[in-house]
Amino acid sequence: MIEAEGVYFSYPTGVEALRGVSLVINSGEFIAIMGENGAGKTTLVKHFNGLLKPSRGRVRVDGVETNKVSVAKLSKKVGLVFQNPDHQLFCETVEKEIAFGLRNFGFPEDMIAKRTDWALNLLGLVEYREVSPFMLSGGERKRVALASVLAWDPDMVILDEPTIGQDQGQKERLRQFIIQLNAQGKTVVIVTHDVEFVADCHPRVILMSQGRIIADGSARNVLDNLNVLDKASIVPPQVTQILLELADLGLPRDVIDLYEAGEAIADLLRRNR
Amino acid sequence: MPCFVGFKVPLIKVKDLTYSYPGAERPVLRGVSFAVERGEFVIITGPSGCGKTTLCRCFNGLIPYFYGGEISGEILVAGLSVKEHSTAELAQHVGMVFQSPENQLFALSVEKDIAFGLENLAIPREEMRRRVDWALEMTGTSDLRVKAPYELSGGQQQRVAIASVLAMRPEIMILDEPTSFLDPASARRIFDVIGGLNKDLGLTVVLVEHRLDLATMYANRVIVMDGGEVKLNSDPYSVYASQDARLLGIGIPKSVRLYQILREKGVNLDRPPLTAHEAAVMIRRIIER
Amino acid sequence: MLRVLDGLRFRRAFSPLHRLDPRSKFLMACTFFALAIIFIGILPLTLIFLVQIPLVLVARVHREWLRSLRGGAFLAVLIFATNFAVGCFSAGWVVTWDVVLYSTSMAIRFLALIASFSIFFLTTSPDDLGLALEQARIPYDFCFAFTTAIRFVPVLAGEAQTIVDAQRSRGLELERGNFLKRVRNYVPVLIPLIVGAIRRSMEMAEAMEARAYGARERRTNLNVLKLRGADYAVILASVSVLVCAIYARYFLAPPVL
Numbered sequence: 001m002i003e004a005e006g007v008y009f010s011y012p013t014g015v016e017a018l019r020g021v022s023l024v025i026n027s028g029e030f031i032a033i034m035g036e037n038g039a040g041k042t043t044l045v046k047h048f049n050g051l052l053k054p055s056r057g058r059v060r061v062d063g064v065e066t067n068k069v070s071v072a073k074l075s076k077k078v079g080l081v082f083q084n085p086d087h088q089l090f091c092e093t094v095e096k097e098i099a100f101g102l103r104n105f106g107f108p109e110d111m112i113a114k115r116t117d118w119a120l121n122l123l124g125l126v127e128y129r130e131v132s133p134f135m136l137s138g139g140e141r142k143r144v145a146l147a148s149v150l151a152w153d154p155d156m157v158i159l160d161e162p163t164i165g166q167d168q169g170q171k172e173r174l175r176q177f178i179i180q181l182n183a184q185g186k187t188v189v190i191v192t193h194d195v196e197f198v199a200d201c202h203p204r205v206i207l208m209s210q211g212r213i214i215a216d217g218s219a220r221n222v223l224d225n226l227n228v229l230d231k232a233s234i235v236p237p238q239v240t241q242i243l244l245e246l247a248d249l250g251l252p253r254d255v256i257d258l259y260e261a262g263e264a265i266a267d268l269l270r271r272n273r
Numbered sequence: 274m275p276c277f278v279g280f281k282v283p284l285i286k287v288k289d290l291t292y293s294y295p296g297a298e299r300p301v302l303r304g305v306s307f308a309v310e311r312g313e314f315v316i317i318t319g320p321s322g323c324g325k326t327t328l329c330r331c332f333n334g335l336i337p338y339f340y341g342g343e344i345s346g347e348i349l350v351a352g353l354s355v356k357e358h359s360t361a362e363l364a365q366h367v368g369m370v371f372q373s374p375e376n377q378l379f380a381l382s383v384e385k386d387i388a389f390g391l392e393n394l395a396i397p398r399e400e401m402r403r404r405v406d407w408a409l410e411m412t413g414t415s416d417l418r419v420k421a422p423y424e425l426s427g428g429q430q431q432r433v434a435i436a437s438v439l440a441m442r443p444e445i446m447i448l449d450e451p452t453s454f455l456d457p458a459s460a461r462r463i464f465d466v467i468g469g470l471n472k473d474l475g476l477t478v479v480l481v482e483h484r485l486d487l488a489t490m491y492a493n494r495v496i497v498m499d500g501g502e503v504k505l506n507s508d509p510y511s512v513y514a515s516q517d518a519r520l521l522g523i524g525i526p527k528s529v530r531l532y533q534i535l536r537e538k539g540v541n542l543d544r545p546p547l548t549a550h551e552a553a554v555m556i557r558r559i560i561e562r
Numbered sequence: 563m564l565r566v567l568d569g570l571r572f573r574r575a576f577s578p579l580h581r582l583d584p585r586s587k588f589l590m591a592c593t594f595f596a597l598a599i600i601f602i603g604i605l606p607l608t609l610i611f612l613v614q615i616p617l618v619l620v621a622r623v624h625r626e627w628l629r630s631l632r633g634g635a636f637l638a639v640l641i642f643a644t645n646f647a648v649g650c651f652s653a654g655w656v657v658t659w660d661v662v663l664y665s666t667s668m669a670i671r672f673l674a675l676i677a678s679f680s681i682f683f684l685t686t687s688p689d690d691l692g693l694a695l696e697q698a699r700i701p702y703d704f705c706f707a708f709t710t711a712i713r714f715v716p717v718l719a720g721e722a723q724t725i726v727d728a729q730r731s732r733g734l735e736l737e738r739g740n741f742l743k744r745v746r747n748y749v750p751v752l753i754p755l756i757v758g759a760i761r762r763s764m765e766m767a768e769a770m771e772a773r774a775y776g777a778r779e780r781r782t783n784l785n786v787l788k789l790r791g792a793d794y795a796v797i798l799a800s801v802s803v804l805v806c807a808i809y810a811r812y813f814l815a816p817p818v819l
Contacts, residue, residue, distance in 0.1 A: 036456055036458065037426060037427060037455075037456050037459070038426070046727065049731055051727050051730060051731065070735070071730045071731070071735075072730070072733045072734075072735050075730070075731050075732065075733055076733065079731070080728075080731040082724070082727070082728045082731070084724075086754060086757065086758055086761070087721070087724050087725045087728045087754055087758070088725070088728040088729060088732065088750075088754060089754060089757075090749065090750050090753035090754050090757075100732060100750070101732040101733050104732060104733030104734055104735070105733045134757065137321070137322060138321070139321055148732065149731075149732070152733075164453060164454065165321075165450070165453050165483075166321070166483075167319075167320045167321045167483055167522065167523070167524065168320070168483070168522050168523055168524040168525075169320055169522035170320075170321060172522075193456040193457060194457075195457060196486065196527060233456055233457070233458040233459075234456075234457065234458070235457045235458065235461070237527065238486060238526060238527040238528050238531075238549045238552075239527050239531060241549035241550075241553075242528065242531065242549045242552045242553045242556070245549070245550065245553035245557075246553050246556060246557060246560075249557065249560055249561075258527060258530055258531060258534060259534065261531060261534075262531060262534035262535055262538060263538075265535060265540065265556060265560075266535065266538040266539075266540055268560060269540060269559070269560060272560065330768075333771075333772055334771075335768055335771060335772070338771075339767070339768060339771055360771045360772070360774075361771075361774045361775075361776060361777035362777075364771070364772055364773060364774040364777070365774065368772070369769075369772040371765065371768065371769055371772075373765055375717060375762075376762055376765040376766050376769060377765070377766070377769035379706075379709075379710055379713065379766070379769075379770070380689060380709070380713070381687060381688045381689045381709065381712070381713055382687075382689055384784065385689050385784055385785070388784035389773055390773035390774055391782075391784075392781045392782055392783055392784065393773060393774040393775050393776070393777050393778065393781060394774050394777050394778060395777075395778040395780060395781055395782045396782060397782060398782060398783070398784065398786075401782065401784055402784070405784065419574075421574075422713070423716055423717070437773065438772075438773070441773070441774070
């Protein structure tokens with residue numbers, strides 16, 4: 001669905017944010033892009049909906065080069081949910097907020113009403129329909145922002161740092177929600193540095209550092225590679241840390257899942273007896 | 274600093290604290306009671322909306338002076354009753370570091386920012402210079418002395434914020450989710466700095482956090498809140514081992530959850546490990562038995 | 563157009579100009595300003611403009627200085643065009659050499675004005691500016707508001723860009739539609755910006771209180787501004803040049819071109 005070929009990008013200030021990034025994202029994938037602050041993660045995903053165009057190289061969305069299409073047109077297919085919901089909330093009611101995107105994309109009135117209802121239900125916001133988004137709590141505002149993007153049903157959803165400021169319960173609900181979205185066929189990309197969250201989701205992981213992709217593989221293969229993780233300022237998940245320390249006892253190295261780790265340890269003990 | 278406070282009186286004493294924001298139907302804090310002794314490192318955690326952020330703001334007078342509302346109950350900080358002393362006075366005993374790195378740096382150079390509080394207190398210049406140098410050193414930010422805030426990373430900004438508060442030489446430092454916007458490596462560095470201040474300087478620390486896996490190893494006590502009430506208040510091991518902790522939905526470190534899973538399988542570690550290393554050591558001991 | 567603001571941003575370097583006290587630099591900038599207003603001939607105005615170039619080079623801020631001029635170029639052209647049109651009109655729709663000269667000199671005057679204060683802002687740290695205001699006995703609250711505003715201009719600009727990006731990602735097209743529609747399109751950008759600014763100021767107020775803002779009537783200061791030899795030289799030079807210029811302009815016969 002998305003192809004990036006040798007993408008270079010420099011900001012007008014001269015900072016070179018991307019240095020030769022190439023990757024392919026297929027429809028229906030679930031991907032986490034990780035890396036230190038300033039690695040280029042947000043810069044990269046802004047290329048997927050055309051907000052930024054490469055200085056060198058190409059980005060193609062469903063075969064069409066992003067240079068040739070407007071941001072609005074690309075956004076219809078690629079929904080980007082920004083990190084801070086307060087950067088987009090401005091309407092008098094949650095309902096109007098959700099309808100905003102639908103209206104921009106030219107949906108007919110009856111569709112707008114239907115899709116707004118659907119989005120409100122999906123994110124559990126029905127009771128806030130007539131409430132001003134500014135009156136809601138931080139977590140609720142995040143849900144409104146997400147609802148407003150999902151309302152127009154983009155093929156791909158990109159979430160920029162969705163776990164910041166969330167407590168464990170909220171993160172768990174978010175995780176289940178993302179898995180559900182992906183199961184319904186949506187391509188989901190999350191940009192995050194929350195390693196434990198990624199370990200729980202176990203998506204394909206793309207690791208970036210200083211404008212380049214330094215690793216790309218399944219979560220269990222990337223998250224136990226200490227060299228690469230270190231370059232990206234990422235600490236491996238606690239479970240992996242524990243097993244890496246006990247690797248000499250014959251325990252598997254590439255485990256990121258809690259239950260799998262428990263099983264492996266219990267197994268080893270049984271075998272030793 | 275009141276010397277007559279005496280040996281046994283805790284540095285922070287909260288009794289039956291109840292508070293409602295102006296115009297709110299329900300109180301955000303209900304009958305909160307606990308104490309913090311000098312030199313402790315206390316983590317306050319709980320699900321969003323449990324009142325922990327509100328509680329923080331009661332310690333230095335932002336509540337009730339800045340926010341208004343109705344407050345009842347007793348709250349003594351460094352021997353001073355919060356209800357009877359201004360925020361400016363309390364600021365000399367209780368320092369506070371906020372969540373957003375950007376919005377607590379005012380000046381255009383780090384050293385001027387650290388001096389900000391001292392200038393407000395009309396500290397003489399020589400003493401100010403000494404304290405600024407000291408604060409820079411204690412937080413590992415000496416090489417950032419002349420930089421402007423926009424030249425600093427989020428982690429550096431937060432360290433500068435800590436230095437700015439430290440320079441005022443408070444007895445207590447309160448930090449309200451200081452690492453929310455930081456990546457794990459920077460967060461770790463912040464907790465390291467705070468832990469160092471607690472251990473080496475005896476600074477009493479109250480840290481409000483979600484990211485328990487990174488911060489727990491420095492704490493000697495964890496308070497869990499929910500719905501405006503204190504639900505758990507004990508050392509980290511006891512808190513994480515309790516059933517309630519799981520039900521309250523706080524971010525229990527994975528190492529502790531592994532301990533629980535292993536227990537279900539009949540593998541008993543001595544106690545819930547707070548760090549990955551601790552867990553590995555305990556597991557190794559059992560395997561090699 | 564926002565590039566003009568770039569020229570006002572302080573750029574840290576170690577040049578003699580940077581080391582000068584802001585008060586003497588301010589006087590120098592005012593002198594250039596006054597000179598540019600006093601003279602209307604194209605020769606003196608061009609001279610006033612060119613004289614600033616060596617200063618810019620010494621201060622090593624040429625890149626930013628050029629950027630501010632580029633930003634002002636649009637307005638300079640506008641000034642030229644307006645003066646040209648009005649001049650031709652009063653001459654009965656005839657293009658004369660005089661009109662061209664006059665319009666050009668007005669445009670150059672504008673650039674000289676921008677240039678003079680650009681140098682000032684580029685070589686003076688906003689902290690020093692605030693300090694100069696404080697030492698001038700202006701109430702601290704105003705000085706603080708001033709330096710804080712400068713501190714947050716780039717932050718707000720960045721936030722504005724993020725908000726524009728966020729709303730464009732929801733299908734908002736800012737360039738489309740007639741004039742009225744385009745103005746309305748900015749509402750989804752302005753509201754989050756304003757709300758964000760209010761929220762930000764609340765957080766800042768909390769942090770200020772937590773750092774004992776307003777605890778004492780008189781504040782002390784980490785740094786102090788002192789006028790030194792070079793400053794007095796600049797002050798003397800500025801005043802003398804200004805006096806000579808006023809004399810030359812109003813009391814001497816103008817050189818005939």
